[in-house]
Amino acid sequence: MSALPVLDLSPLRHDPAAADALARAIAAACRDSGFFYVVGHGLDPTLLARLEALSRRFFAAADADKQALAMHHGGRAWRGWFPLGGELTSGQPDLKEGLYFGTELPADHPRVRAGVPLHGANLWPAWLPELRPVVLAVMAQLAEVAQLVLEGVARSLGLAPEWFRVHYTGGTGEPTQLFRIFHYPATPQPGWGVGEHTDYGLLTLLVQDDVGGLQVKTPRGWIDAPPLPGALVCNIGDMLDRLTGGWYRSTPHRVRASTARDRLSFPFFFDPAWDAEIVPLPRAADLPDDAAERWDSASVHAFRGTYGEYLLGKVARVFPALHAAVKAEM
Numbered sequence: 198m199s200a201l202p203v204l205d206l207s208p209l210r211h212d213p214a215a216a217d218a219l220a221r222a223i224a225a226a227c228r229d230s231g232f233f234y235v236v237g238h239g240l241d242p243t244l245l246a247r248l249e250a251l252s253r254r255f256f257a258a259a260d261a262d263k264q265a266l267a268m269h270h271g272g273r274a275w276r277g278w279f280p281l282g283g284e285l286t287s288g289q290p291d292l293k294e295g296l297y298f299g300t301e302l303p304a305d306h307p308r309v310r311a312g313v314p315l316h317g318a319n320l321w322p323a324w325l326p327e328l329r330p331v332v333l334a335v336m337a338q339l340a341e342v343a344q345l346v347l348e349g350v351a352r353s354l355g356l357a358p359e360w361f362r363v364h365y366t367g368g369t370g371e372p373t374q375l376f377r378i379f380h381y382p383a384t385p386q387p388g389w390g391v392g393e394h395t396d397y398g399l400l401t402l403l404v405q406d407d408v409g410g411l412q413v414k415t416p417r418g419w420i421d422a423p424p425l426p427g428a429l430v431c432n433i434g435d436m437l438d439r440l441t442g443g444w445y446r447s448t449p450h451r452v453r454a455s456t457a458r459d460r461l462s463f464p465f466f467f468d469p470a471w472d473a474e475i476v477p478l479p480r481a482a483d484l485p486d487d488a489a490e491r492w493d494s495a496s497v498h499a500f501r502g503t504y505g506e507y508l509l510g511k512v513a514r515v516f517p518a519l520h521a522a523v524k525a526e527m
């Protein structure tokens with residue numbers, strides 16, 4: 198059984214009186230492991246079932262059919278397909294292949310014209326036209342869930358519910374949104390589908406099929422975060438850790454590869470606006486620095502710069518060849 202709490206988001210929509218209790222539960226989860234399940238999120242289960250079925254069809258296709266979407270075609274927008282072993286975590290190739298999506302931006306968008314990395318159009322398979330509307334609809338629904346969770350996180354920190362929207366994920370800046378579909382083939386030998394890492398931004402929401410394999414490094418050791426029907430896994434990223442001076446934890450996690458069955462997972466990363474600088478909350482200023490104990494020995498608290506700069510530094514490590522190619526073009 199999983200030790201992670203299951204939190205019902207519906208009070209945030211329907212029952213302000215119960216929202217305080219939910220905020221306290223969010224605070225406890227963010228202080229402890231930084232991971233929790235959410236139910237009452239309002240995602241359409243039929244849409245998710247469609248996404249899963251289409252994703253299975255995509256990954257069952259021959260590599261030659263997927264090549265048209267290979268990430269180098271996406272250029273600096275960093276979209277498209279990467280093959281098994283094509284992404285590194287802590288320098289080691291992961292046992293997964295995947296599709297990368299982000300906010301769909303037209304070629305005449307000012308940031309795309311200016312060549313800002315990670316901005317642009319998604320790559321879609323011409324031979325699976327149903328994928329586009331389904332992915333875009335799921336992303337839109339997940340963004341609403343993420344804003345709702347952030348309302349709860351704001352309340353849990355004693356801030357106004359709209360605080361994140363005003364400062365980091367709305368207002369003049371757009372949130373940075375990345376959506377991925379991962380296929381972890383069953384492996385003959387035990388191994389890692391994704392090596393130990395933390396997520397970079399504010400929140401990650403994870404839809405997963407029924408196979409399992411996600412593990413979380415809690416203060417009590419590694420535990421499984423198995424799939425629970427109808428629930429999403431939610432975890433907080435480095436920027437919430439930074440914002441709270443480590444009071445809330447961006448917790449290492451990893452995925453054990455299954456030797457029995459292929460697995461699909463669908464992480465959605467809901468992060469600060471590209472140009473936002475994450476300034477720690479006033480009461481966070483005196484808390485200790487975290488570098489000594491972090492998985493990558495990098496201090497998210499000592500970092501100075503925009504979220505976009507932080508993210509680019511991370512992408513350079515997981516896709517070094519692509520990063521070098523984009524830099525050469527700049």
Ligand SMILES: O=C(O)CCC(=O)C(=O)O
Pocket residue numbers: 377379391396403405411450451452462463464
């Ligand atoms: O596939 C999963 O369960 C988790 C993936 C993950 O941790 C990530 O993409 O950051």
Ligand SMILES: [Fe+2]
Pocket residue numbers: 394395396401450
């Ligand atoms: Fe992750």
